[in-house]
Amino acid sequence: MNQEARKQAFFSSNMPACALxxxxxxxxxxxxxxxxxxxxxxxxxxxxxxxxxxxxxxxxxxxxxxxxxxxxxxxxxxxxxxxxxxxxxxxxxxxxxxxxxxxxxxxxxxxxxxxxxxxxxxxxxxxxxxxxxxxxxxxxxxxxxxxxxxxxxxxxxxxxxxxxxxxxxxxxxxxxxxxxxxxxxxxxxxxxxxxxLRALRPMLSTEDRFCALNLYQLALMATLSYCDFGQQPPTNPVDQVSFPLDPGIGNLFVEKLSAYQEAWNVDREQVQRFYPLYEEVPYSQRFEIVPFDPDVYPQNRSELGAKQEHPALVHFFNDEQFGTDTQAFITHHAEVILIAVRGTASGADALRDADAHQVPFSDGVGKAHKGFYQAYLAMRDFILRYLEQFHSGQRIVICGHSLGGAIALLLAEGLRRIPDTQYNILLYTYGAPRAADAEFTEGASALVHHRIVNHNDPVPSVPATWMNTTAKLWVPGVVALFSAPGPGGLLFAAGLVRVGSSPYQHHGEQQHFMPIKLADGTHSSVLWTPGCESILQAGCNRALQLQGDMPNRANVLKQLFQASQHFMTASYIPAAWATLRRWQQTVDSQGPLVTQREFELLDRALESMTAQLRDKNRELDRRRPSNQRGYGHEHSQALNAEIDRLRTSRQRLESLRWRRLDARDVYGSHADRAHLQPSLKRWFSHRENRELAQVASIPAPIHDGSGKVHPLDLDAIV
Known part of the structure; x- marks a missing residue:
């Protein structure tokens, strides 16, 4: 081979492959x-x-x-x-x-x-x-x-x-x-x-104790559950799949976080940026979406038809075609299995699900709301198949918003009671309605459940404790009740009345966002655990009052559906972000969790509620025949018990003035880990998170309107 030939390109007419x-x-x-x-x-x-x-x-x-x-x-x-x-x-x-x-x-x-x-x-x-x-x-x-x-x-x-x-x-x-x-x-x-080969994954605490990190992070994951999985092609893939839909569940975990890209968009209409706290991890320790490779995995082959597996079928549950309209996603890494449950987002057939009739909870004790229970049954086998394949001792962290929170509660308790599994479950719910009766709640007392309620969100106040009948019977009763609230607008008092041996009852420890107005006119909220039901009922009442409800208005339920305090990106996520920033600053300054001014504002609200309950108690007593007054009426015991709970709540509030937080209150199991500071540095690099005020205020909406990000599910209201 001559020297000139060596100078030619390898693939050319002068020099094909030389065998020398x-x-x-x-x-x-x-x-x-x-x-x-x-x-x-x-x-x-x-x-x-x-x-x-x-x-x-x-x-x-x-x-x-x-x-x-x-x-x-x-x-x-x-x-x-x-x-x-x-x-x-x-x-x-x-x-x-x-x-x-x-x-x-x-x-x-x-x-x-x-x-x-x-x-x-x-x-x-x-x-x-x-x-x-x-x-x-x-x-x-x-x-x-x-x-x-x-x-x-x-x-x-x-x-x-x-x-x-x-x-x-x-x-x-x-x-x-x-x-x-x-x-x-x-x-x-x-x-x-x-x-x-590094990836980002949302930080989640695996500890039982409530922490601000999980409050914020799981609010984002619960909102993400309203997105589509976004796989292309969505069904019957042949050789490969992609996840171009942004925001989408697959796009976040496969396209963004796996490629070390920070992502903030968890909803189609989201404008404000809320970045999760991400930790950098080796790629194999990310939240996994299983691969699609027909050459390696026979179950991925397209010739299997309806039995073919692909990532969307493994990680995403969507029962829209089969009646319950339940949606959820599941993913995992070596420490956590994450399950996020969406509420019903469609409104056309929502009243069909407006059935507060109680049915036996077959996987445990007590009775559950029929509509919520049917949704739980629809997704139960999907979750069990995933756990059978990928559970290896991880903490199972479940979250859900609205109706999704109610389904998440039934799912968490159902999993907890499966024999010989030892599933270790941690549950966070946002704006969830009551899902089951008092017997269920007592039987599920060992389940760790942090229940988040925004003050004026009406959804957690329903189904009322006295509801146990079909929609056609009780919905008119609710309308009548709400359209004639009586003196002082005491709608919440009716919700305290317990009728029957097994009333609806909330499960879990309530964490309540109590709104406050700061000295400069900005709005924020204080997160605390009140331990009473009056706040829930008052929130429902206030939602109606803010919407201008009139006594003769027949579509009072529709008024409730428009309550913007129920939405995630307009309400729960900003309040969770403000709490995280507030608690971060409280740890840094070693100051009290509640300032004197905040205590006075919240205490005044509790005092007003107590006075209204006492007035209602006296009013009901005056309605009795004169010879029976002073001996108590049929509802006096329930009202007196709630007055006692309000007294206990005020004592809890007062204790917050002296409470000092530590890093575990804020970051849970991540408090002592080496990756925390680099993760915080990354999070604070975004200007949206550099709020230096003594008390972090809730960011104002950037756009007009209520900040609606998805329809409010009607079946959660009822």
Whole structure:
């Protein structure tokens, strides 16, 4: 072969593949700092133009040199599977279903770090100066099975994929069903900068105790449950799937967080930015969405038809076609299984679900709201299938908003009572209605449930404690009750009256957002645990008053549906964000949880409620015959008990003036972990989170309107 021929391009009419030996190539795998130590000792395979393979190991500095191969480019592959016992790699590669083909290269790349906090590629790698060719590569460039790996990130120096494709088309190199590997050109030194394989995951505390971190994070996840999963194609995929819908459940966990991109949008109409607190983790420790690869997983093959599995069927439950309109998503990592349940978002057939009739809770004790129970039954098998495949002792964290909160409660208790499973469940609900009776509540006392209520949200006040009949019978009664509230607007007093042996009753410890107006006119809220029911009923009453309800108005239920305090991005999420900021600042300043001014405002409201209950008690007594007055009426016991609970609530409030918070109140199980400060630094880098006021105020809506982000579910109201 003459010298002029050597100068020609490899693929040309002058020089096809030459079968002469004697060529060399060297290469080095490095991280973003230019060091190759992370990849030292890795086994590699190189294929030359004849398909002959050369095996070896990188030096301790990640370097290798190959000599004497046939003329032309070669293909480098590092697909040796991980063979160690380190977790979570061993668990992921040996589990019962969806075993992941984790390579040693992947495990090494997960232990490297980005040079920039945002994960953007850097320019000027020190090793680049020593290279004849420099490529920015990812693990998926160098291995054969890539469905479980993140999408490619933008890069300035990509490997020459066209050369790999041309070699395959000409029949050079290794036979392979898909294009794998990186082409190295002969008689050149190539440096491969391997992108760190890191991901972001929302931080969730696994402790029983309530914390501001979970309050905020799970409010975002509960809102995300209203989004579609967003898989394309949505059904019957053939060779691959994608998740382009933003916001979407799949897009968040696969396209954004897996690719180390911070995401804030959890609802289609969201304008204000509420960033979750993310921790940086090795890619294998992210919240997982299972891969789709028919070559690796027989259950993914399209010829299975209706029995085919794909990510949407594994992680997303949508019962819209079968009657309950229940929706939920589930995902997991080594410490947490996260389940988020959506309430009914459609209104056309919502009154069909307006059935407060109680039915036996077959998986435990007591009775449950029929409509909520039917939704729980619809999704129960879906959740159990997932847990059977992926539960390995994690804390099961469940959240839900509105009707989704009621279903989440039944689901949590149903899972807790399954024999021989020892599921460890933590439940957060937002604006949830009552889901079951007092017997259920007592039987579920061991279930850890933090129930979040926004002050003027009417939904938690229903079904009222006296409801246990069909919608056609009790809805007119509710309208009559609400359209004639009586002196002083004491709608809430009626909700305190308990009739029957098994009344509806809330489960869990209530965490209540009590609104306050700050000295500068901005609005905020204080989160506390009142321990009484009057606040719920007063919130329902106030919602009607704010909407201008008149005695003769027949569509009073519709008034309730318009209560903006029930929405997540307009109400619960801003209040949760304000609480997190408030508690952060309280820990930093070592100040009280409630200031003197705030105590006075809240105490005045409780005092007013107490006075109204006493007045109502006396009024009911005066209605009795004169010879029976003073001996108590049929509702006096219930009203007196509530007056006592209000007294206890005021004592709880007063204790908050002296309470000091610690880091575990704010961050739960993350309080002492090394990643907390880097995670906070990332979170505070967004201007939306740098509120320096002594008390964090609820951010004002950016747009007009109530901030509606999805329809209020009618069946939750009733």
């Amino acid at each position: 030996k004697g060529h060399w190539a060297s290469f080095c795998l490095v991280d973003e700092t230019g060091s190759g130590k992370a990849y030292g000792g890795l086994a590699y395979t190189v294929y030359d133009s004849t398909g002959h393979s050369y095996n070896g190991r990188l030096t301790g500095e990640g370097f290798a040199k190959l000599q004497g191969f046939y003329c032309g480019p070669v293909v480098l592959i590092l697909e040796g599977l991980y063979a160690g016992n380190e977790q979570p790699y061993f668990e992921l590669s040996t589990r019962k279903t969806y075993k992941l083909p984790i390579t040693e290269l992947q495990a090494r790349a997960e232990q490297t770090r980005f040079c920039t906090p945002d994960g953007q590629r850097i320019e000027g790698n020190p090793a680049q100066r020593k290279a004849d060719r420099f490529y920015q590569v990812e693990v998926r460039d160098l291995v054969r099975h890539v469905a479980h790996l993140p999408p490619l990130a933008p890069r300035t120096y990509p490997p020459q994929r066209h050369a790999l494709r041309m070699m395959a088309e000409l029949g050079f190199g290794p036979p392979q069903p898909t294009l794998s590997g990186v082409v190295l050109f002969p008689n050149l030194h190539t440096v491969l900068e391997v992108r760190p």
